[in-house]
Amino acid sequence: MKPTWWPGEQHESFTEWAISQGITPSGVAPARFPGRGLGMIATRNIKKGETLLKVPLQAMFTINRVPATFTSKFAKGTPVHTLFAAFFTNGDTEDLRKYDLWRNTWPSRQDSEDSMPIVWPESLRRLNTDQTLLPPSISGTWSTFQKRKSAFPYDSSHQNLLSQQEGRLRDSWEKVVSVFPETDWETFLYHWLIVNTRSFHFLMPGDEAPEDRNDAMALLPFADYFNHSDVVDDVKFNGKEYEFRATNDCDEGEEVYMSYGPHPNDFLFAEYGFFLDKNDCETLYLDDIIFRDLNTFQQEELNLQQYYGNYQVTSTGACYRTEIAACINYMTPKDWQNYVLGYSTKGVDDKKTETIIREWIKVYGKEASATIAKLEGMTSEADGKTGMLLKRWKQIYDLCQQAVEAVSC
Numbered sequence: 179m180k181p182t183w184w185p186g187e188q189h190e191s192f193t194e195w196a197i198s199q200g201i202t203p204s205g206v207a208p209a210r211f212p213g214r215g216l217g218m219i220a221t222r223n224i225k226k227g228e229t230l231l232k233v234p235l236q237a238m239f240t241i242n243r244v245p246a247t248f249t250s251k252f253a254k255g256t257p258v259h260t261l262f263a264a265f266f267t268n269g270d271t272e273d274l275r276k277y278d279l280w281r282n283t284w285p286s287r288q289d290s291e292d293s294m295p296i297v298w299p300e301s302l303r304r305l306n307t308d309q310t311l312l313p314p315s316i317s318g319t320w321s322t323f324q325k326r327k328s329a330f331p332y333d334s335s336h337q338n339l340l341s342q343q344e345g346r347l348r349d350s351w352e353k354v355v356s357v358f359p360e361t362d363w364e365t366f367l368y369h370w371l372i373v374n375t376r377s378f379h380f381l382m383p384g385d386e387a388p389e390d391r392n393d394a395m396a397l398l399p400f401a402d403y404f405n406h407s408d409v410v411d412d413v414k415f416n417g418k419e420y421e422f423r424a425t426n427d428c429d430e431g432e433e434v435y436m437s438y439g440p441h442p443n444d445f446l447f448a449e450y451g452f453f454l455d456k457n458d459c460e461t462l463y464l465d466d467i468i469f470r471d472l473n474t475f476q477q478e479e480l481n482l483q484q485y486y487g488n489y490q491v492t493s494t495g496a497c498y499r500t501e502i503a504a505c506i507n508y509m510t511p512k513d514w515q516n517y518v519l520g521y522s523t524k525g526v527d528d529k530k531t532e533t534i535i536r537e538w539i540k541v542y543g544k545e546a547s548a549t550i551a552k553l554e555g556m557t558s559e560a561d562g563k564t565g566m567l568l569k570r571w572k573q574i575y576d577l578c579q580q581a582v583e584a585v586s587c
Contacts, residue, residue, distance in 0.1 A: 183209035183219055183431075188282045195279040196400040199237040206230045206434050208283070208403045215289070217405040217433050224428040227412075231401060231422040238420070239397035240380060245273055251357045258393045259377070260350040263370040268358045280399045284376070287368045292562055293451030294371060296343055302563055303340070311549060311567055313574060315444035315463055316340050321552075322545045325466050329477040332487040336441075337463050339448040343374075346392065375450050376402040383417040406446065407435030407454070443573065453570060462577060464489040464496075467541045468503050471534075476506050483518050491542075493577055495584040496535045504534040535585050543578035546571050 184190075189208045197203075205228065209219035224230065241249070241258050244265045252261060266274070266281075274281075291297050295312055302311055310319040318338035319325065350370055355361050373395075380396035381387060388394050398420055412423040413436060428434055438446070442461040443453035465487050469477070480486040480503060489500040496504075505526060506514050513525030553568040 183211070185210045185216055188279070189216075192279045192283045193400070196237070199399070200234045201237050201400045202232045203400065204228070204230055208400075209433070211433060214405075215285075216283075216403060218403045218435075220428045220430050220432050220434050222430050224424045224434070226424050226426050228424045229421055230424055230434065231420075233398045233401050233420040233422075235418055237399060238380070239277075239399070241396075245270070248273075252353065256353055257346075257350065257390065258395055259346070259370070259373055260353050262373045262377075262395075262397070263350060263366060264354045264358070264361075266369040266372070267354070267361060267366045284372055287364070290368065290371050290451065293566070294375075295340060295448055295451075296347070297367070297371070298563055302567070311553065312340065313444050313447070313570060314466065314545070315442070316448045320466060320545055322548050323467075323470065323541070326469050328465070328469055328487065329474060330481040330486055332481075334463070334465070334488050336445050336461070337465065339445060343448060373397070378420070380415070401436075404436040405433065406438040406450070406452070413437075443570065447566075447570060453573075460573075460577060461490045461492055462542055462574065462581075464491055464500060464538050464542065467538045468500070471507060471538075472503070475511075479506060479511065479514070483515075485518065491535075491539055491577075491581045493580040493584065495581060496539075500535060500538075501531055504531045504538075507534055532585050536582050539578050539581050539585065543575060543582070546575035546578060550575060 185208045193203075193208065205220060205222045205224050206218045207221050209217060211217050211219075239262070241261065244261055248265055248269060249256075249261055252264070295303060295316060303317065310317045310321055314320055315337050316339045318341055347367070347370055351363070351366065354366060376397060377395040378398050378401065379391075379394055381394045401420065401422060404422070412425050414421050414423075422436060424434070425436075438450065440459045441449075442459050443457050446457075447453045468489050472480070477486065483502075485499050485502045489503055490497040491500065502518060505517065508527065508530050509517065509525040513522070516522040516524065517526055550568065550571050553564055553571065556564055
């Protein structure tokens with residue numbers, strides 16, 4: 179008799195194939211969790227630090243697994259992500275056949291449509307309008323105020339997430355159709371999302387990290403069953419194999435998690451189509467709110483002193499960069515410069531700083547409150563999607579309330 183968590187014959191067949199490729203699970207197996215889809219289950223009691231899975235290099239899907247006859251069709255420097263998605267879409271049937279059992283375990287296109295904002299209908303995303311429904315870190319837009327363009331460029335990997343993602347997808351598509359003009363968009367999109375959501379960081383020891391982190395990737399059969407938790411990661415690659423160790427004790431029958439990295443919920447939502455109920459990495463960005471209150475001189479000063487942008491707030495309060503941005507609103511230029519450079523604290527008023535930061539956070543809370551009201555008044559066929567949005571915005575509202583209280587302490 180099969181256990182209640184048995185995921186199905188295709189997953190059993192794939193597990194046998196994975197083991198034949200040298201993949202060695204120990205105490206874990208793929209499982210189906212009611213209402214939550216697939217994951218990894220403990221098949222015995224597990225102790226923290228135990229090795230749960232090893233995936234050898236020869237079983238990993240790296241760029242070297244894509245035939246040279248295929249990759250040579252593309253221009254030098256084509257992103258690895260693009261080549262992977264193109265191969266799974268346009269590769270030779272015989273070259274792809276060896277991966278059939280693995281591919282049969284991948285999520286369906288419907289799974290992506292249910293959870294990934296990038297493929298949601300425009301009515302839910304409402305990009306480039308004043309009626310956004312996605313959180314600002316994802317959409318880059320606000321409903322309750324007009325966003326001001328930042329005066330200076332700066333690097334932020336956790337803001338404007340959807341436009342970044344769409345840019346990568348558009349670039350990949352253009353490169354693929356230039357080689358395979360008859361490529362089916364829906365099939366390619368599906369494979370692009372599979373690679374995006376199931377890849378692992380991959381860099382051989384001694385190699386330099388590529389300029390684009392998305393080029394340091396590989397797919398790891400069987401390891402891709404692990405769902406994410408904000409646990410401290412215990413995953414290592416030594417050039418010969420990936421080794422996954424238990425991050426805590428786990429009883430037989432419990433789900434076993436691994437970390438995808440220290441990411442806030444908006445990043446997880448945009449990139450993977452889920453977010454956590456509790457996330458120690460949860461962060462909101464106040465950049466767009468703060469930029470409205472800064473004149474050109476103040477923005478120039480912040481940029482010059484390398485405090486421009488990435489103003490973060492958590493449930494425990496605001497980051498130091500945010501405090502610096504608040505101080506520039508009331509201190510004289512000379513006092514502020516001396517303070518930033520560590521020469522003097524003359525002119526610093528903690529109460530004024532706290533008041534300014536609280537007001538910034540309240541603006542975010544007002545955005546959350548307004549969007550929650552919109553979502554609660556919506557009737558849509560996409561109830562699962564609006565439900566995700568509503569849950570996320572309630573998280574944001576609660577975090578704003580906690581942050582305001584923390585700043586007041």
